[in-house]
Amino acid sequence: MRNNNLAVSIEEALKIILNSISPLTCENISIMEACNRVLYEDIVSDIIIPPADDSAMDGYAVIAEDTLGASINHPIKLQITGEIQSGGSVNGKKVSRGTAIRIMTGAPMPEGADAVIKFEDAAEEDGYVNIFQETVKYKNYRFAGENIKKGDKVLRKGDRLSSVDVGILASLNYNTVKVYKQPIVSIISTGDELADIGEEIRTGQIRNVNAYTIYSEVKKYNAIPYCLGIAKDTLKDMKEIFLKALKSDVVISTGGASMGRYDFVKDIYLALDVEIQFEKVNVKPGKPVIFGKKDNQLFFGLPGNPVSTLTSFIQFVRPALLRLMGANRILKPIVNAFLEEDINKKSGRVNLLRGYATIKDNEFYVSTTGNQNSSVLTSMRDANCLIIIPENTKVKAGEKVRIQLIEHEEI
Known part of the structure; x- marks a missing residue:
């Protein structure tokens, strides 16, 4: 039996989460x-698409061999015998040696033609067209089924x-x-120290930033978020607000997941018969992450510091939402990059540092975005990646590190 009090690795935490999920039904x-x-x-x-051979350009349907030797100084003159419009039909029109048919992009190719000369490479005069550039067979020519074949x-x-x-x-x-279907996600903020937008802040209080950050992230991944408000630091108040979330597919709470005297999230999980899968992750920021499950409902107790909250969401909640929605590709790309500054971390945990990556000479280079305190949300705004530093590791400028590209689509 797993000891939930032990900190699990990021990889193990993600494996536990994804193995707990059955995708939703369809609509x-x-x-x-x-x-x-x-x-x-x-x-x-x-x-099949296109349904018939057609022209890839506005121009003249010709026999490629008729254009051999054509140039600005020595144009080749062909008689224009008709026109085929986009959306039109051939209506028996044919191209024979010495003739051309005016044709528009997407129009079906007439019998006999095997290339299209662009309007820019020709000029009409008294029922004839002067060709100023030779072409080759099947130039500007699209074959039936070239885009999509039946059975593809x-x-x-x-x-x-x-x-x-x-x-x-x-x-x-x-x-x-x-x-x-889109998962319904309940978002709960916890803590007497929180004041919502528009409320007067008392001494010792901060704005309820996490609810708005997480709401926006949930919407970005096309789930349906509902903010249930702020739960005060009492078991009664917290239980009441968690009970409102029990009809959703996912419950995300922020704060109250650590070891403080008023950190009640774990107690609420136990009171609601939520099976806790793990409650610590060996990562900084974001160690106090609690994950639990009740039937098919997922519970994420995230840390309260804004950067810890968002980093934990990226690592654990985002892939869970995508798996609930049946997505195959849920992992952010991880690549190697040259570090542009010294980093010395001795936390005993894997560090995920906010970084900004650039490409020079086809190689990634990365530097931190400044203050790495987990309360400095602006450092996350400036980041396009997370620099992965193993526990108790010192890395010097010029060495390679792994980075997770958080602004890129899943792989």
């Missing part, structure tokens, strides 16, 4: 609302749909699509 939605949602089923094409699996279950994917669905005549 059918309009493709107009599908961007960033996670696809519930493979999309297999039952058509064009999108896969678990894909997070991009705007391009939505366009592909439209090209396949999908008006609606099956996606995983």
Whole structure:
């Protein structure tokens, strides 16, 4: 049996979380609302795109061999025998030696033509076109099925749909699509020291920053957040607000997860029959992270310091939300980078330092964003990565370190 009092590694914590999750069921939605949602089923094409050979340019459908030797000084003259518009039909039009047909982008290629000369490389005169540049066979020519073939699996279950994917669905005549449901997320702030926006701050109080940061992060990953307010530092008040969250898929609380006299989150979990999976992670910032589960509901007790809260969300809550929504790709990229300053950390924990990475000569270089105190949220604003420093490690400028690219999409 696991001893939940022992600090687990980041990797072990993530494994425990992901192994605890069963993705949600599906719903059918309009493709107009599908961007960033996670696809519930493979999309297999039952058509070919384009449906026929067509032109990739506005210009003239020609026989490539007719253009050999064409130049500005020695244009080749071809007779124009017709025009085919985009969305039009060939209507029996053919290209034979010495002729050309005016054609628009996307229009079907006429019989006999095997290339398209762009308008810019030609000029019309009295029913003829002067070709100023020779071409080769199949230049500016698109083949039927070149984009998508019948039977192609064009999108896969678990894909997070991009705007391009939505366009592909439209090209396949999908008006609606099956996606995983969005998890409902309850957000609870804890602590007598918190004052909400608009409230007067008393001595010793701070603004309830975490609720707004976490709300925004939850929305960014397309889950549905609800802020339930601030729970005061009493078991009664905290239990009341947690009971309101029991119908949601995920409960995120901030603060009250450490070992202080008024840190009641663990007690609330036990009172609500939440099975605690772990309550400490060997990482700085963010050691006091409690994760629990009740049936299919997930509970995350995050630290109270703003940077600790956000870092813990990135490492643990974000991948959990994506897995709930059936996403296949949930991990942020980790790459090597040259350190641009000395770092000496002896905390006995893995350090995740806020960093700013740049690329020089096809290599990543990274430096910290300044003050690494876990209350300095501005250091997170300036960061595009987290610098991963193993426990009790001293790293000098010029050495390579691993960095997690937090502003990049999942892999």
